[in-house]
Amino acid sequence: MTEHEYGADEYGAAVDEYLTRAYDGDRRRKLLDAGAWHPDLTAEFAELGWYSLAVPEDRGGLGAPLSALGPVFVQFGRHLVVGPQLENVLVPALLPDERITAAAETGVPVALVDPGVTEDWAADLGSVTLTAGRLSGTVHAARFARQASLLVVVAEATVCLVDPAAPGLRIEELDSADPGTEFARVVLDEVHADPIADDDLVPRLRSWARILLACELSGLAHRSLEHTVEHLGRREQFGRPIGSFQALKHIAADMHARWTGLHNLCLATLADADGASVPDLEIMAATAKAHAAEVAVRVCEDAIQLHGGMGFTAESIVSWHYTRALALRAWYGDQTELRGRLGAVLLDETHPRRTT
Template sequence: MDFDLSEEQRLLKESVDGLLNSSYDFDSRKKYAAEKGGWSRSMWNKLAEQGLLGLPFSEDDGGFGAGAVETMIVMEALGKALLLEPYLPTVVLGGGFLRRGGSAEQKAGHIPDIIEGSKTFAFAQLEKNSRYDLNDVSTSAKRKGDGWVIDGEKFVVLNGEAADTLVVTARTGGGQRDSSGIGVFLVPGNANGVSKKGYPTQDGLHAADITFTGVEVGADATIGDPEDSLPLIEQVVDDARIAICAEAVGAMDESLKSTVEYLKTRTQFGVPIGSFQVLQHRAADMFVAVEQARSMSMFATMAADFEDAKERANAVAAAKVQIGKSAKFVGQQAIQLHGGIGMTMEAKIGHYFKRLTMIENTFGDTDYHLRRVSEQGGLV
């Protein structure tokens, strides 16, 4: 199987790497984090100007018709840069629901704004006791005339405070954990009855707890079948898992490079500590863990096009297991090899470990996905 990038994909990689290398060093990231919502609007506009916000959308919708490989390339670069801007919640999640389940009117009403950078999204899915189960939904959506009334609470909504539009999962029928009776709704971020409590997360991003109290939306707010949208939710969330696997690879790759560079420059007993064989072995183990994660990220990326939903989900779960294991190992080794400085806010290596830890717990941790793979009898 050919894993080489095409000429267009290589140009994309060079383009996004060049943009981030010139505009997103660690000091710039600190400044961006201090802006409203925890990210930079000017940087978001640069991503739009580069065409990165329109990559996965079809040419008919104004995008570039790129696939999962192109998203992998971008997400890996964003991981290396520790990007704060809401690419995942807006382009991958919000855009994913529009691409895969949106009506022609919904696509026309939202996708051009995403592509030009004037609108951001957030996926309001997690609830107080739902853990990682996408079918555990207690937020309700009840019919009122031709529209719906939404009531409930969502937690740790990435970009929830700043998002112009919220993609909300809500139960239209059945019990709290039933697979049927779940709908997906587009809700304006400033709609009457929407209250938000924003806060920074451990990795420097921003999230919000959101309460919906009698929020009224029209019939045109539903994406897909309001009575049976779980398959759509699972597919889009798998897209997001694939994307954050690639982001983790980028963060691990940069963690390894920073650690090796530190081993070459930090001296002890009059020599660089990188000359000590035991530390060389630990760096070599980090390299192996990164490459294992990279191979599984590529496998998950290919799985995005699997027609069989169970086969796709199993492949993505297996990738998430390896990503979680590698992220924990690489992050811990990087901190230890940096010594005390690795624990300070001024050293970027600790920020990579924080982001890797959050990725490991996003849309299912290692234990959760290992159980999913085992229930399917393994990967092969």
């Protein structure tokens, strides 16, 4: 087994052990019922050092490679962890700013305001432009913007840091169908911004977001499979466990095969991602996220089917997994959008990946 193998990685194993003990079913259900933002939970994770895992040592972090975050996000998926975990773990690792590092130490989120979370619905999501150090535009869906201590705004190819209290900035609460996320609309009217000079930052940020979301979706699919196998062995009909019925065995076997393929793809992506060029990283990330978007939802749908009528109710944990998988499927591209992008790269003979 390699250092990236699920269950063997020390970070993933430590997170799994803690969540199993401290984020049990009763606590998870209370947090899901109460909404996605829980400052005590993020402060707890910050104190454990989870948000500083991939922060360089010279900025007070553990200096782990970004690939080491993959098994952590698998566990976030398996345990259905709510809150701004993507923002709090990934952004401090990539952006060298004292305000972001401080957020990682306290758990107060840094919101990633990025119109590029989708291309297919870009016209509906909005856009942001940067002119002479000022940001203007609207992003109609940003995760945890109302709770953030700092906004990381992507304006075309530039990442900018924005104070949430800056003049000209308005943040409006939105309803959320995602049990793990709060959304807000961010409106910017000539808002002062601090641009970060790094041409590769935007594609790296989006690529790693896709990879970590793929890992989280893999964890969701795995736990849905585990719950289903437990249910098939426990539920009886006609005097025997329903898992003994041939038709149900076939569905469960297909669920396992799909999750295994996704799991292995995530491992392979993590193994190659740290040293990859930006064009290669974008291709690997899009491939992993596209497959995860399809597989996780399909596995969760099969889990609901095999749980019968109770699978659709809020009393069944698999319904929560399904809702979460649906929400994460589209964030930074679903299978349709990303496969279209991959196809365009394969047909483009001038793309850097094709010319190296």
